[in-house]
Amino acid sequence: MGSYLSKLPAEGVTMHEKAVLQRLRSLQLEDNSAEEGYVYVDDSKLEKGEKAAKAISKSRRPEPISVVRAEEWQDALLRDPKNRLALSALSAANPRSVLTSRAAKISEQQVFNVKIPFEGGPITNQRQSGRCWIFASTNVFRVALMQKYGLDEFELSQAYLFFWDKFEKSNWFLEQIISTVDKDLDSRLVQTLLHEPLSDGGQWDMIYNLVSKYGLVPQTLYPDSFNASSSSVINSIIFTKLREDGLILRKLLSSPSSATAAAVSDAKTRMLKEIHTILTLTLGPPPSRDDEFAWSFTDKAGKARTVRATPRAFAADIYSSSFRITSDTVAKMVSLVHDPRHAPLTLLTVDRLGNVVGGRAVTYVNVDVAALKAACVAMLRAELPVFFGSDVGKFSDSALGIMDLALVDYELGFNVSLLGMDKAERLRTGESQMTHAMVLTAVHVDEASGAAVRWRVQNSWGTAAGSDGWFVMSDAWMSEFVFQAVVDPKFLSKDVREVLDSEPTVLPLWDPMGSLA
DSSP states (O other): OOOOOOOSSSTTTHHHHHHHHHHHHHHOOOOOOOSOOOOOOOHHHHHHHHHHHHHHHHOOOOOOOOOHHHHHHHHHHTTSSSHHHHHHHHHHSSSHHHHHHHHHHHHHSOOOOOESSOOOSSBBOOOBOOOHHHHHHHHHHHHHHHHHHHHOOOBOOOOHHHHHHHHHHHHHHHHHHHHTSOOOOOOOHHHHHHSSSSSSSOOOOHHHHHHHHOOOOOOGSOOOOOHHBHHHHHHHHHHHHHHHHHHHHHHHEEEEEEEHHHHHHHHHHHHHHHHHHHHHHHHHOOOOOTTTTEEEEETTTSOEEEEOOOHHHHHHTBBEEEEEEEEHHHHHHHHOOTTTTSSSSSSETTOOOOTTTTTTEEEEEEOOHHHHHHHHHHHHHTOOEEEEEEETTTTEEETTTTTTTTTTTTHHHHSSSSOOOHHHHHTTTTTTOOOOOOOOEEEEOOOOOOOOOEEEEEEEETTTSSSEEEEEEEHHHHHHHEEEEEOOGGGGGGHHHHHGSOOOOOOOOGGGOOOOO
């Protein structure tokens, strides 16, 4: 059942209920916000509203659906010729396709006046996996390497980072199980851990952890296996194994006679060996982080070349003089988020969210959406690509490659709006969260106002999606459904940079900001 309050019928309302309703109507939300998208509420009025809501909830009776009323609605609906036409169209095809706005398709063109000169290629394809964050980050890293080595096309191995991420997250999960042994198995925290022991998804700080520990390799040296491109089966296998292991560890820790630190460590080591076996046999043995590889290629001048390096040395040498970015710059990148549930200039982190034990914690600097956009524009003007996270499934079309609030006209088809909630409300109700990471490479800025109009997006869904793999995002869509952007701190104001030194607000593991792109 849903949690929404049913509408009180006009008939049969008691004097008490009328009084309560009148109290509810008297409540006023005051917008005294100095920041866009933040609403502040009078606490005294809120308290009265809570009491009124409880009174209504206790006094009213649950209402069954009236069959007679539903039939009356249907008759009235179909008397309108427009609705009969809608019935024919909407029942015979995907409603979103039927209601796609021609005007939106025309307005969202791949035309931009601020664009990085070298976007990198080819368009990548994560296929049937949730590795978008790995693809987006390696698409950022590769730009300097392509310029450094004179390449028209180049990919870093996404599977290499995927292998080590799965292995590290397995260890992370087992450590969380050990540290929560004092919690009941049915507690929300332990159940959240067990629900998804590890995910294909991740965050920028997790990429930093992987690259700093394991380095990078060209894709030609460790290409995708079937299970890297289609990860559901190995995920199912590993999930089952880790849940079994979690119960074994909890049982071991609950036994006074055998619960020693050495016994727990030995048990966990045996478990990790089994996970390593599964990963090696399904993804293939990855290159050793400390062994030198030989990468041979032909540059765009037609010259055959060979580069020798270890994965970690290769990652430490991300540098191109024309690109003006180094591995040190990448390490200092800051993850901005726009989460209007929390005040701007707040440092956020998520309890027990991570991949590498002892690695960097996942942290976000919460800013208003204007500050997030300004940082992205500054990055693009400096010819730097931008890793960003969004809720890609909302008001978007993967075939057209368009993300626009006006793309699907639900009001035309159903006489209802799907934009009745603001961004904070969508987060609070589970309607929206970060689901996908991509890369910004251009923006069109209105010359008169200086405001962004639309953004160019490099996706990782192959060339069949969008315009040969490229998407266009309206600025209004960005305001509502983009949550994160990773930027160089030199493009941030002093007050935003100082947030990094503050004490973070710790969100629970099940918070929407704990979702992994």
